[in-house]
Amino acid sequence: MTPEVQLSAVTFPISKKASDQERQQIRKIAGEALARLRQHEELALVVASYNKTYGATGGELGRFAYGELVPGFVEAIRGVDEGNFSEPVEGAEAIHLLRVDKLLAGGLQQFDSVKGEIYQMILDQKTDARIKDWTQSLKTKAFIDIRL
DSSP states (O other): OOOEEEEEEEEEEOOTTOOHHHHHHHHHHHHHHHHHHHTTOOHHHHHHHHHHHHOOEEEEEEEEEGGGSOHHHHHHHTTOOTTOBOOOEEOSSEEEEEEEEEEEOOSOOOHHHHHHHHHHHHHHHHHHHHHHHHHHHHHHHOOOOOOO
16 A cells, blocks of 8 residues: 545635735735734634635645655655644745645555455455356266257
8 A cells, every 4th residue: 555645725726827926915915814824823714814805715635645645745745743733835826725634545455454354355266266167067067969
């Protein structure tokens, strides 16, 4: 099982034609939003307050293996604990504030959690082998008379 992370985000879009001054303003607003989120203000309320003016969007992104994420996101969430936000991640077209909702460790699973799956796999293998033997024995015992 590979390590996975469940993320939520607030995204502030940046126009391709934005000037340096406009980009700086969006960075400032993203910083304000991050401060509010770190004060445990609800994500939906923060997004709603910046939506009309700055086009902010946000919510749950889902569950991802680290290999599926953009390298900038992986770097930003490295060392961030569950429930906390990363530093802003600035891309060409947006600034993202990422929250680590859940860290799912990779590695070996506990036996008790996979015991049922293992049992079913072994049972399926044995059943398939028995069916194969049975059909083979039917073929060898069968008498087929072909008349033309």
